[in-house]
Amino acid sequence: MPPPQAVNVTATAPKTLADRIEDLLPQTQCTKCGYPACRPYAEAIAAGVASHNQCPPGGIEGVARLARLLGKPVIPLNPENGVERPRPLAVIDESVCIGCTLCMQACPVDAIVGAAKQMHTIIPELCTGCDLCVPPCPVDCIAMIPVTGDKTGWEAWTQHDADAARDRHDRRLARLASEREAAEARAAARQAGRQPTEASNVQASTVAPATDDATDNADAKKRAIIQAALERARKKKEELAKLGAEPKNTERVSADVQAQIDAAEERRRRLGLKRGDAPEKNDSDH
Numbered sequence: 214m215p216p217p218q219a220v221n222v223t224a225t226a227p228k229t230l231a232d233r234i235e236d237l238l239p240q241t242q243c244t245k246c247g248y249p250a251c252r253p254y255a256e257a258i259a260a261g262v263a264s265h266n267q268c269p270p271g272g273i274e275g276v277a278r279l280a281r282l283l284g285k286p287v288i289p290l291n292p293e294n295g296v297e298r299p300r301p302l303a304v305i306d307e308s309v310c311i312g313c314t315l316c317m318q319a320c321p322v323d324a325i326v327g328a329a330k331q332m333h334t335i336i337p338e339l340c341t342g343c344d345l346c347v348p349p350c351p352v353d354c355i356a357m358i359p360v361t362g363d364k365t366g367w368e369a370w371t372q373h374d375a376d377a378a379r380d381r382h383d384r385r386l387a388r389l390a391s392e393r394e395a396a397e398a399r400a401a402a403r404q405a406g407r408q409p410t411e412a413s414n415v416q417a418s419t420v421a422p423a424t425d426d427a428t429d430n431a432d433a434k435k436r437a438i439i440q441a442a443l444e445r446a447r448k449k450k451e452e453l454a455k456l457g458a459e460p461k462n463t464e465r466v467s468a469d470v471q472a473q474i475d476a477a478e479e480r481r482r483r484l485g486l487k488r489g490d491a492p493e494k495n496d497s498d499h
């Protein structure tokens with residue numbers, strides 16, 4: 214009897230409940246559900262610790278999709294998470310932007326391009342309208358502009374949009390993880406290279422004052438540049454306000470976004486800038 218032929222079977226792990234819930238979410242990664250992204254919210258629903266009515270970008274249609282999967286009733290969106298609305302796009306007033314890069318760091322789908330001290334621009338095709346770039350901007354120059362007319366929730370967003378946003382978010386997480394690993398490897402290499410001996414300790418203490426002076430000068434120069442940029446932005450904002458055209462931040466922020474704002478404030482403090490030095494920022498966003 215001939216031996217049985219090998220059968221080439223690729224095993225695919227069955228989807229978990231969290232996977233299936235995640236597939237139904239709009240993937241704007243906006244954090245309005247109270248979780249840092251869509252995936253953690255999906256996991257929380259699957260674990261029974263979050264309700265299926267916490268995603269404003271999905272709107273009532275999103276609640277209905279989740280309700281069908283979970284065998285639960287369709288209930289109204291929880292207003293604590295926000296309201297269903299036409300999808301907005303972020304727009305930067307490039308004449309006010311000081312190139313601080315904080316919006317780029319906040320964008321969950323890498324929809325913003327720019328470099329330090331240069332104006333930043335949003336790629337409209339990639340923007341999910343998540344609002345996350347608005348609160349960290351120290352000169353308040355990002356506005357959210359509704360672009361879908363009366364259409365809201367899933368009527369203003371397609372499955373293709375959701376898949377693309379999810380893909381970009383996943384790639385961003387992978388990039389950040391590899392950047393973190395590279396930074397840790399560099400720090401470890403620096404640490405290993407130091408291996409202080411008695412002689413090198415003596416030498417280091419001899420040169421330390423000169424290094425400190427150089428650092429102080431560099432810090433002072435950086436502060437002066439930022440101060441001048443903020444002053445220019447403040448004047449520009451005053452001019453726009455007189456014309457009734459100043460950008461406006463919107464709505465309340467999640468705990469994660471509040472943490473980003475706090476981090477921006479901390480940076481400002483480290484650079485020696487007082488809160489009043491910068492143009493006024495709307496602290497009641499989100």
Ligand code: SF4
Binds near residue numbers: 238239245249250268
């Ligand atoms: S789209 Fe926003 S609110 Fe909806 S699940 Fe994703 S992160 Fe949460």
Ligand code: SF4
Binds near residue numbers: 341345
């Ligand atoms: S540009 Fe702003 S609103 Fe658009 S996806 Fe990025 S962070 Fe969200």
Ligand code: SF4
Binds near residue numbers: 310313317
């Ligand atoms: S956060 Fe504001 S000022 Fe900073 S780069 Fe972005 S748009 Fe420009």
